[in-house]
Every structure is written in C-alpha cells, then in structure tokens.
Amino acid sequence: MALVDMAAVTLRKEELHASVGDPVLDTMNFLNEITHRYPKAISFAPGRPYDGFFDVEEIFTHIRRYLDHLEQGGATPGEIRNALFQYGPTSGQIRALIADSLRKDENIDVRPESVVVTVGCQEAMFLALRALIAGPDDALLVSSPCYVGITGAARLLGIEPIAVEEGRDGFRCADLETALDAERARGRRPRAFYVVPDHSNPSGTTMSLEERHALLELAAREDFLVLEDSPYRLVSPGRQLPTLKSLDREQRVVHLGSYSKTLFPGARVGFAVADQRVVDKDGNPGLLADELTKIKSMVTVNTSPLSQAVVAGMLLAADGRTSELNTETSAYYGEAMQAILARLDECFPQQDRDALGVRWNRPDGGFFLTVDVPFRTDSAALVRSAEDHGVIWTPMSYFYPQGGGEHSLRLSVSYLTQADVSEGVARLAQFIKSESTNAG
C-alpha cells in the first residue's frame, strides 16, 4: 500500500472498444477544442436551436399543465405523484399525446402502441439499429453525407454503414438501388436505409416527392425498412412535403422523432414510430415497437417521466400541434437562411464565384447549407480559418462514412444572430479567397 500512485492502473486506448477511436468523435472533439481555443471566432459549426424564445418560467407551467391533464383524466393524487417520481413504462407514458400530435402535425396515423418514447432521437436510432441489424450479414445503408448520430450508433454495435452518395439535389433512388445490388452481390442482406428527407443535416437537401414514392416502392420490392429522421420540418418556413411515414402503406418506414428542435433539446425526448408487425417462431404477433421497448429496457430503462411531463405540457398547450408552437421559430430560421444566402451572394459576386470555383446550395429550410471550395477543408484549414480569419465551420468530410466532402464545408444558420451571420460570412469570404489564392 506504500506505492499507491505508482501502482495505479493505466488502460491502453487501443484495448478499449474500437468505437472510442472513431475518427468522427475525434474530429468532433477537435471542433469543440477549436471553438474553445478561439472564443472570439464566429462559429457556423453548432447545430443547436436558437434559444432566444425559451423562457425558464414556462418549464413550471408545462409541468403543471400535464399534471392538471392527468387529474382531469381521473388520476388520483398518488397516481399523479407516481407519474412524476417513479420509473414508468419503458415505452413511455405520453405515447397517446405523441400519436395525436403526429396525426395533426404530420398526417402520420398510428396507434399509441406503435410509439416508443426515447431519450432523444439518438436513442431511437440506436434501438432501431440494434433491433434490425442482427449480425454481420445484415446491411445498414445511409444517405451520404450523413448525420453523425447514425454512424456513431452504428459504430457502437460494430456496424459499418454503407454510404449511398446523394447528388447535388439530394437523394437519388437509382443510386440506392445500385448499392442494394452491390450488398446482395457481397452476400449481405440490406435491412435498413437511413435518410433525413427534409433539409438534411449536413447537406441541406430535400428529397423530392417523386423520390419519396420511388423509395417506398423500392423498399417494398427489395424488402428493407426506411429509417426516416426528420427533425427540421416543423422549424422550416412554408409548406413541407409529406413525411415518408405518412405515405407509407406497407409499414416500410420507421419514423425517428425528435423534439429537440420543435420543443427544446434539454428535454432529451424523442421517439420511434415502429408499427411493423413482428411474428415469432410460433406465429405470435407483436409490433416492432415492442422489440424496441425491450432493447430500451437494457439501455436507459425508461425516459425521464419529468422530461415527458414537460413535453406533454407543451403538446397540450397547442392541442398537439407543434407546428403552431413553431410559427415564430420557423420564420426566424427561414429569415436566417435567407440572410446567409443573401450575404453569400453579396460577398461572392458571380464573377468571383466562377473564378474561384466556389458554390453553395440554397436550402429552403432547415439549419444547414454546404459550400464547395477549391481547396481541402481539412483540420489544418479549419485552424487557419479560426486563427487568421476568426470564423469556424464544419468540414463536410466529417459526414462521409466512406470518404468524400474533402472540398466542402457546412454552415449552420440556427444559432447565430443576423449581425454575426453578416460578419461571419464576410470573414468566411476572406478566408476562402485567401486559401484559393494560396492554392492557386
């Protein structure tokens, strides 16, 4: 006992599970580090919602409203107390409210039994992957570039996602078909395809109605499920295209839901809609939601009833219409997107764009857009950008599970003020011009 400190264990990182060495995580850490190292830089990196509309006092009002709702529904004081303090059903206690809201907001018509309340959409992704990918012969395909949450969840389970590259205008069904064929040729069975159909993170693209229908037909024909993740729809201005789930006549779509953008991230409440029929060997029927619930019992047991209470209170305040709660926010984000696009136009007149080979897309909603530049957008470039020009962005290569995006960057418009957007784009233009000159 004398050599106390000398004897302390040292673990070797390469002996831990491979997921902790995932390059995506390292790059995300790097991004955080840069943000800390250059606190005065304007950062287009974080995808956080704008928080100017949040009001602390409302937390209390929302919890109260839910408790009143329980009381009006006939709950005894003891039941109300337990609904906040005890464990609670693993599948969640506000499933009926969520199903009601989905019907009103999204034309998604499912029974509450098909809904599993999760700790954010991230847990919903994890549950869906764990249920559907049973072994190394089961393939997960992802629209690429791709949200890091799905690749992260896959890494934990040793799943190597197969990237299906999107085109400039987004997802193309034909490319998915090619990828499916390639997987089958390798002896693997495509089980699920993950996509953000609306205002995608990171690219900002939206899937056309025609591609939506084609995707559902392909899923039926090729026998796989679509994992639909669509957190930006109701915080985007204007009319949205229908969700895949609302078009789904064959229960081919598992809809992964998030309240992080429509209500608030701190609730950590999301959900999965999994109305697929599952039969066991003896023919006993159940729902995929039941299987996700079992898995959830081994991950988080249940979603905080307190968080569910706040979310329920918010849903009740708008009679389930989260779209109505987001009139102001979606206008705000829409204006931010218009502002950044106008500012990019201003800072890069057409002749500059052509000369430099700079271009960007023009999403009509969501938090993100992408800019293609004529130089490598790697970590070294990011450091130069932060240090010499005071502006931070996210390298698009972070979002390509199998390589790509080396000459693109992602800008987020959700969190900055319009003044910061204006100044930030000016700095970005300086940085891009400086890099292009050096590269040239």
Place this chain on the structure above:
Amino acid sequence: MALVDMAAVTLRKEELHASVGDPVLDTMNFLNEITHRYPKAISFAPGRPYDGFFDVEEIFTHIRRYLDHLEQGGATPGEIRNALFQYGPTSGQIRALIADSLRKDENIDVRPESVVVTVGCQEAMFLALRALIAGPDDALLVSSPCYVGITGAARLLGIEPIAVEEGRDGFRCADLETALDAERARGRRPRAFYVVPDHSNPSGTTMSLEERHALLELAAREDFLVLEDSPYRLVSPGRQLPTLKSLDREQRVVHLGSYSKTLFPGARVGFAVADQRVVDKDGNPGLLADELTKIKSMVTVNTSPLSQAVVAGMLLAADGRTSELNTETSAYYGEAMQAILARLDECFPQQDRDALGVRWNRPDGGFFLTVDVPFRTDSAALVRSAEDHGVIWTPMSYFYPQGGGEHSLRLSVSYLTQADVSEGVARLAQFIKSESTNAG
C-alpha cells in the same frame, strides 16, 4: 396500392437481433403479465422504491434551488436559460455537485472530471461494458445471481457474462479467482467483474470487509476492473461498510451510481465514476470517463438538463449529503425488512422450516431477501401462486445468467405496506406448504 393491408411487411422475430429474444426479458414480461392478470394478488416482485415520501410540489422547489445556485455562481439569465433548455455537456453539468456528494456520503474522493452523468445507472453499465469489452476475447464476469440490468446490457453487445456463483453469505473471492483462471485457460482476458457489494439485488447478501480488500488485491494482481453497483447502501439502516471505490488505491474500481433509490427513479439520473488513466498509442493521457463520454454521445447525447436540475436541487438541499435525505426512508425500509423476517418466522415455526426444507436469508438492509423452497419455482409455480394463493414473487432463476436458482424465490420489501407484507407472507406460507405437500 389496392392491396394495402395485404402488402404490409411482417418481420420475423428470429431475424432481429438476438437480444430481443433474451429469456430474461421474456420472463420479465411474463412477470408483468401475471401482475396484470391477477391485480388482487399481493406482489413481492417489484423493486421500486416506496413513494409515500414523494411530494409533487418539491419538484418545483428543487429546480428553483438549482437555478438560484447557478445565479449565485454568477450565471447570466441567458446562461441559466440555456442550462435548462439546451443540449449541455455530454458528460453532464452537475458533475461537481456529484463529486462533492460522493466525498461527503461515501468517502469517494474524485475530481468532477472523473464523473459521467448518465440516464440512470443502466446507461452507466452500458457505457462501461461497451468501453471495456472490445471483442470476443474480453471477458465480463458477474457475481451470480445477478441484477438483470447488467446481463441485459451485455446481451445488447453480444457479450456472454461469466457467472461467479456467490455462496450463502455472498461473494467469495476464491471463486472469482477460479473463474478468472478458467477464462484465461480458454484464451480470454478478464476485463471486468460486476458486483453489487451491499444488500445485493437479488440475493440480499453483503460482501464482508475482508472480501472487499481481497477483491481489490485480486483485481490489481490479475489486472481487471471492478464494476461496483451499489444503489441500496444509503437507503439501508445503520452504518454501511466502505464502498469498494473508497478503498480503491489503484483505480481498479469503476463506481456505477444511481439516484433511483436515494432521490427518485423518475429523474433517470445516474453516473459512472471512472478515474482510470487511459493512454493512446502516442502516449497522450486521458481518463476512462472521457471514453465513456464519447460512447454516451452515441447513445443518448446527454442526460436531460432538466432532470439534472432536479437532482442538483435535491443535493443542494442537503449540502450534498443524500444520506441525510434518506434518514426516514432507510428507517422505513429497515422496518419493512424486520417485519417480513418476523412474519416469516411466525408463519414458519422452526419445526415447519426443518420439515419442509424452507429457509431464507436475513439481510440487514436493501430491498430483497431470498427464500429457498423444496419445489421448482418456475413460471407454472408462479401462476399457481398468483391464482390459487393471491401472492406474487420473482423466480430466482431469472437472475442466474448460466442456470441456477430453480428452487428459490426473491421477495422485495420496498414497495408494500406492512399490512400487505403481513398478509402476503401468510399467503406465501400457504402456497409453499401446499406446493411442498404436492411435491412430497
């Protein structure tokens, strides 16, 4: 589109991940089903805390207290708002309060950086397993009978836990040593040993001080980590033995923390204390807590700041001493345990016990005790018990990862009133006598 319903997908359960077919989950579902089917039966099954001491209004007070604390610490109104509404650090925002509480309550002296706040202790288990078990050659050993949460988390990751049977008085280091040798002989590397040292779930046994020291020495000698899960200590009457973590001089112990019993389950807040040093290939040092945090970012992103706020408010109310918050509850549970033991003595006089071959242990704390009986405590027996005698218990076989416990049952004392305990044990005695007669 005409054959809408006919075309709906049907998934085959045997094609989903094997974890959803885990027998433990099926038996747990069976137990729930029985509880629903016989609502008038007295149930000794649930391990939920007693909720008579909860008070809905306190939720509001605790959140307020935490917000005041932030304000006194110099946070701006915007920062306070964000601390509730935004995402927040993946490792948690109340780590300093938890570290302070651990020092005061448990003599565990670690820096806040070693703490990761999790969605209940269940997520902490999952993170620890995912980090430490890198592949099929890494072995997880568990004290058996064993809490189902650890076996469940293991199943998700395809890990087959190795059971180390405890004796009548609990864990024996010599048996672990034998199991370690056997694993090494199979070419596997023991990485972690999971144990509930105090008032174990399900058996109710407590590890002696001598075995605690011996376990730490063995861990150092054989180079593995101990996963210490100890949710019942501070809700048990009297002085507790020191935690393994407080005796740990070589950072051999990862302490898995729960507030479900000491504060309330609905918070879904737990934590891992992982102060182990980790070095990467280039020699860069970090903490195991950092690696758990990375994994958490792929499971739940972060623990609800709202839940953390309530927990923080409770900790602040007692200046970190959760033990003080639990004076009343630990007395309550202690009395419940004494009551059930007295009632068992009463219902089974010594000559009956000897004649029938019935015996039980006498835990001095926690929620559980075990009863050995002379017949099989299987699902069929449970149905007879519920239907014919109006009493429900948990078959101990549910808790043996590699078989065992076929003639034992677990009784929980945490949730029932003393009147129910009294009537329930009388019914149990009738059931046991009836089964023993039939068996004889």
